[in-house]
Amino acid sequence: MPFFDNQYAKRDGLELAHLLYSGQVSALELMTEAIEAANTVDPLLNAFCFPRHEAALNEARTATLRGTFGALPFVFKDSGLAARSHGGSIGSRLFSGTVSPEDSTLADRFRNDGFISFGRTTVPELCMAPTTEALQNGGPTRNPWDPTRSAGGSSGGAAVAVATGVVPIAHGSDGGGSIRIPAACCGIYGLKTSRGLVPHGPRKGEGWGGLAVHGVLTRTVRDSAAALDGIAGMEAGAPYAAPARPRSYLSELEKAFDRPLRIAKWAKGWDDVPIDLDCIEALNAAERALISLGHEVVEVALPPLDYSGFVEALIDVLCANAAMSVKDFLATSPKAGWKRLLEPAIRDAVLIGNDLSALRYVAAINTFHRVGRALDAQMVSYDFVISPTLTRSPLPLGELSMETDFRSFRRQAARYTMFLALMNASGQPAANLPLFRNSDGLPVGVQLIGRLGADAEVLKLSAHLERETRWADLKFDSTRANAPWQRRSLNVATSQPCR
Template sequence: MHFSDYAGYDGLGLAERLRSGDVSAAELMDCAIARADAIQPELNAICYPRYEEARKCAATAKLEGAFGAIPFLLKDSGLASTFLEGSVGSRLFAGMRSSTNATLTERFEASGLQSFARTTVPELCMAPTTEAIANSGPTRNPWDLSRSAGGSSGGAAVAVATGVVPLAHGSDGGGSIRIPASCCGVYGLKPSRGLVPFGPHRGEGWGGLAADGVLSRTVRDTAAALDGIAGTDLGAPYAAPSKPRSYLADLSRPFDRPQKIVRWTEAWDGIGIASVCQVATDSAADKLRALGHEVVDAPPPGIKFAKFLDAMIDVMAASVTLTVNGYLRSHPKIVASEALEPAILDAFERGKNISAETYGLAINRFHALGRTLAFYMEEYDFILTPTLTQPPVPLGQFSMAEDFVTFRRKIGSYTTFLAIINASGQPAASLPLHRTDAGLPIGIQLIGRFGDESGLLRLSAELERDAPWANVRAVP
């Protein structure tokens, strides 16, 4: 199978070819690995490859789930896999192994998604750009090599945008699926809190901010992936509302009335929004109106955004301390100061001094924000925002050489509309509906009510049918 043929199909399309006998799982794996090898020197999106072992697995693969046996990539986010090592983008955790799979890893496999490597991330997934020292250089944007691919699922977005795989695992604790989806021109949905399992090794990530999902070229691939991975696992501390019979089947179901969508016309604390990002939301609003929906302009609800950023910084720093100390106890000869990048080392030290009251207040701020947004959305079905306040940033703009607080506050002015939705637990997606005159992708974000992935996917599919994006592929 030639790459041009392979890349012309989304994941479900490749599965159809497999089931018809037109192509084998081994041929698909060969295409994916060849493409990964082709993009890696320039874009640096792949880590911990197991190519030969994956070829052997593909040669004997049985067709399972919606995707049969197609190539797939796991993010280097710490998701447990007995097949793939990892490091969470950190020299401290290099070559980390797991003796058991995460529940999500097993659900990916049961869906017919065959992992053959991991994708690059920033250290401990704590940046909106993927430039970890552990990766021996930055992960570059395939549309402009001088710019960031986004983060923390930067490698995953590059792999999807360049056709290595039609969909890839991502995770999102403050925008980490939606940021790289916007930067690289692919579709990225962050599910509602509790919809996708964290077990059995973990209960939550970052005080409930984190969620796992996929990045894809088509909405239907994301819908089919959710069909396979969504659902509470045993002992989970959170649970989203019951999922429908099938997200994929729901894509063809029309809305029973025009949807009311509020477009946020400003950000908090005077944070500026680049004109090209405003133009992208203007264009999306026009498309939604043309589809028969109602779009109204209004400011976002009043929240103390700087206080929210402080709460997020405290929770993330506490998470770094918990993670690093847990590892150091079993690896006493390792010196953290020699293995962590400056911003993460600072977070590690800062986290040691966070009081129980400070941590509890941070969690309460998250919960209060969730209440505020839930009441706000009683009047609306969806919220429309730019995904990011600026186009993809130049490499080096967000530097881990700074202290953690300065680093994260700068990020807050770039990802302003993202992390608040991690705090509220709502589903949100970045759609690749716009590009600059130079061809850089600019995403728009749609935010749904808690638990309404079905509606969010249906609205995304309407926009995709109106302005198809799947065949706009980056070819470095």
């Protein structure tokens, strides 16, 4: 009989760790549960790739409990995070089967804190889309609440793994919203940490001109806080200093704020980009919850910045990185006809990146820095900002397609993700709050933005809102008989498993 009669999926990581350390369950039992759950979910939702099930079962069978989480089932995002025991593809047919010769600092920190990874989770090609529909994956990654819609991206597979209870915590990364987007689409919690807080090394010092950060996706705020306790902190040789942090993020969650907070509210978009009513209703629900907690919420004008100019700068940096990734790969693994192995938008990005001037790249980085100053100027008067996470509910699959040129693709994506990549440019912490469902039962997220380095405060306010709104009651119940990802209840074609 499955562990606790299908109770595994209902417990968060800290609760499972307690059961491990108290001897009430074994690491092998948990890993068996996780792999069985992944095998049930994946034929329809298509969230997992590069499985290492037998190796993970063997590791669990002989595991010595360590760190906060003991020996907890886990998955790495297929984002290129170096781990010698895991193949990968970064969502690309060109890179498929790539194996790193060394472990990253972050992979080591995850293992030392008690995580055992049984594979990777799906991403769009080169992680450059807000929806996970890479050809490499054999089909799109589907939203567990409505499999005709996107699970988000680029950490789309990771969000599905957490939302359906396959794992309570999954690795993610965020270079323009890639943790917050799928967290919003799948109804879970996702924190983009402050720049420099979580390591990139030892082979890299940053990603995408300082935009990208690593982190986790979880169902509970306390799991995110506990995971951050294990992975955060300065790394020797890193180009950015890690922000000051408390002794324990987890221990901060129960503390009260020493005064009522002043919170800014962004309810309109730059360049007159429309925001769906569902997203505004979610924002208003967050405002009501904050007021009930005794805080002040003030709707304010957006910081004055050139959003369309920022989007062009972002496109330039993405193109430069796409070109460099392909160049580095081909230098060691030449492939004839490699262009045919890239999707049209990414192939175009590589061509743009090859021709991009150094002057234009520097101008893009300077644009990011101007954005950071504009946002910081508004934060002087407020403790936090709330905004919609996305401008629309989860997108129908196929609406945002890479069958086009890269600039058109990213401009369209930038309208959907308007409030997200700006925080990557500024380096500020920002989290998706899963506290609302629309009339169709789809998750609609709210973004909570803090000052640079104020990750503990973002986590603490998130935990207060989690208790106030009881968003745990809205979580996806993967054990119910009519769970929407169960194949018998849907007339949706299944995906082909990716390698």
